[in-house]
Amino acid sequence: MRIHSVELIPLRLPLVTPWHTIGGELNDRDVLLVHIETDGADGWGECAAFSTPFYSPEFVESALIVLRDRLAPLLTAASAVTSSGLSELFAPVAGHRMAKSALEMAVLDAELRTEGRSFAEFLGSERTVVPAGVAVGFQDSPSALVDAVAGYAAAGYRRVKLKVEQGRDLDHIEAVREQFPALSLQVDANGAYGRDDLGHLARFDGFGLSLIEQPLDAEDLVGHAAVAERLATPICLDESLVSLHSVETALALGACDVVNLKPGRVGGYHEAKRIHDWCVERSIPLWCGGMLETGLARAANIALASLPGFTLTGDLSGSDRFFRDDIITEPITVVNGELAVPTGAGFGVELDLDAIKHHRLG
Numbered sequence: 001m002r003i004h005s006v007e008l009i010p011l012r013l014p015l016v017t018p019w020h021t022i023g024g025e026l027n028d029r030d031v032l033l034v035h036i037e038t039d040g041a042d043g044w045g046e047c048a049a050f051s052t053p054f055y056s057p058e059f060v061e062s063a064l065i066v067l068r069d070r071l072a073p074l075l076t077a078a079s080a081v082t083s084s085g086l087s088e089l090f091a092p093v094a095g096h097r098m099a100k101s102a103l104e105m106a107v108l109d110a111e112l113r114t115e116g117r118s119f120a121e122f123l124g125s126e127r128t129v130v131p132a133g134v135a136v137g138f139q140d141s142p143s144a145l146v147d148a149v150a151g152y153a154a155a156g157y158r159r160v161k162l163k164v165e166q167g168r169d170l171d172h173i174e175a176v177r178e179q180f181p182a183l184s185l186q187v188d189a190n191g192a193y194g195r196d197d198l199g200h201l202a203r204f205d206g207f208g209l210s211l212i213e214q215p216l217d218a219e220d221l222v223g224h225a226a227v228a229e230r231l232a233t234p235i236c237l238d239e240s241l242v243s244l245h246s247v248e249t250a251l252a253l254g255a256c257d258v259v260n261l262k263p264g265r266v267g268g269y270h271e272a273k274r275i276h277d278w279c280v281e282r283s284i285p286l287w288c289g290g291m292l293e294t295g296l297a298r299a300a301n302i303a304l305a306s307l308p309g310f311t312l313t314g315d316l317s318g319s320d321r322f323f324r325d326d327i328i329t330e331p332i333t334v335v336n337g338e339l340a341v342p343t344g345a346g347f348g349v350e351l352d353l354d355a356i357k358h359h360r361l362g
């Protein structure tokens, strides 16, 4: 297919409640959308980067520059583009995986809409629903955390992930576990601990957690191997895994037992599918991570998570978890603890152009 134009649309979407995380508090989700016009259907993509580089080196403005000045020109200059050929087309640009993933999404959406196929069908998925899981940000006290978890449990969420760091961990997890003895519970440290904290982390083993996510720095695979050796609770990596190669390396070193797969972080859905297939062959449990996506990437992630290798519940919640006013026309809703896999062409959601106009930055 030929790409006629690439439009970059920065948005600021207010969050339903502030999100307290490593490195601060978010009141809004700044997000960059990509809209392409082709000789077939239009396509839409979404960049996972946040407004500041607190989670990964990329951020909205860096992605905007890379997309505008580096990636989009490669795309519009090519005489024939396929989503599966983009990693080669984008090879002159090192890194910037979230920016690349946003453009890949738009091309994939356009391809599938042109063919009238859904993303789930393209992936070869057979499930019609996936379980809904929720991530809960830091709360001021264990009791506030228990209240927040109670709300999500009542809304039907099948598993809950808590953020943890030194000083906001043992008593917070304990309070939730005491109140919800049977809840499927996991924790995410976003690299908040160090190699000296192994003894402290070992105390997490008493809470019946399904996993501990990214306890140490993203680059410290050797340290993670030591944590995995010491703890009975499975270790999952997030920030450390940026490609199939890094997944292979982490597994080879014994740095993790479980993979959190985020398409934006690994450069797109094609690489995500390769990682999925590699993990399935080796029986490595996978789940789909979340980046406070709008309904667009959320819909795509739900389809991805319907593949058989996703044996654990992901950070996949309804639109109302984060946004009062999402940018898709039909919100994504949790029904009986599950989310429906979209069946429409492309990612299967329609963009609300008025909402996009309303929230557009600049």
Ligand code: NPG
Pocket (backbone or CB within 6 Å): 021, 050, 055, 134, 135, 188, 190, 238, 289, 290, 291, 292, 293, 315, 316, 317
């Ligand atoms: O459900 O979309 C969601 C959010 C899940 O916690 C979540 N994402 O580290 O996995 C993470 C995390 C995150 C949130 C990272 C905000 C960075 C910023």
